[in-house]
Amino acid sequence: MTHIHEERKAKECSTETMPGCGSRVRLPSLGYSHLDKENHRVVVMGAARVGKSSIISQFLYDKFLARYRETVEELHCGEYELQDGVALTLEILDTSGAYQFPAMRALSISTADAFILVFALDDAESWEEVRRLRDQIVQVRGGAVPVVVVGNKDDVDAASRAVPQEVAGSVATLDWECGYIECSAKHNVRIVDVFKELLVQAKVRYNLSPAVRRRRQSLPNDTRGTGGVPKSRVVKQNSCTVA
Template structure:
């Protein structure tokens, strides 16, 4: 059952390498990195039990997007910073009899190529937007990206799954620039006047 992952937590998407470190070498070989090919089909394959989804991880540079992906897929962490242009990871998961195929795009933190960002947004099924708690500007960038997602996906008839992640929570409190209170207040200012 190479490439299939068994889960200890019922609704977790943690790969087996996270749960069983002894299988980590086999897990690394099943991943394909720097692959530019991605499927635009999210309807699933194989009799309704397989499902392919593209998840795009977005945010400012140096907020930890790659670190989150590396921790999730390989259960490792590096303190070295290496800017990402764009990197695609492919991973298979089995959960409750459903075979999930995830294409996880680690996007560039810069918007030097707006057409590339727009293409990533239009082809994605779900988004993880990352900001660093020690960088208020990165939180503002998450708002800009969120608005661009809504604008690009406006014609979509279904809800757009977006998860916002505040990263670097292990830093000392005196380095924090974004707090829970500022997030709540900030989101209330985005509400229409009648709410």
């Protein structure tokens, strides 16, 4: 498993109760635990303005990012207790949709355990970008790495849709042998299914619940040095217990 390269101070999540699930187990956020741990780095890639950051934000923080903000690179962390008592840490790397950082993209591909490739259902060119990204991943990593293709903006009307479901779905699942999910980050529809499908592709047993009450913490996000070059990744932490 891949380990986080940034130094972090361990923080504990307070004990809470989820509806119908009893008491929560105390899980340190990226600290030490008596539980066995699994660590998976998920890299989210796609063209600009397809909703990559909003999908992550809805999953971890139940929040839709209405205002567009260009992402350079942000690392989010979510911790979950699985049914077998294993503490699963998902490191979710939100990448830039621009082309200014080819070295960062190459590094992200080489260090990922799994990929989420996002396109917008009303943007045909963003689907072509997913094709290019998938080809690059296969070239670097081969065909064994888990990939889920995600068509975001399922809330658009039929007339605005530019990528037919039968086309994208069949290419992703049959030709590429990847997972495929259509979702709406705006309305928080099938967002959890994206990550469930990713764990299925990675053969990780799970029970992610959309009703999980999440607790989040953030480190300072002043990550840009001179000339806008990132001097370190933004690391946002989120810990919870999974029903």
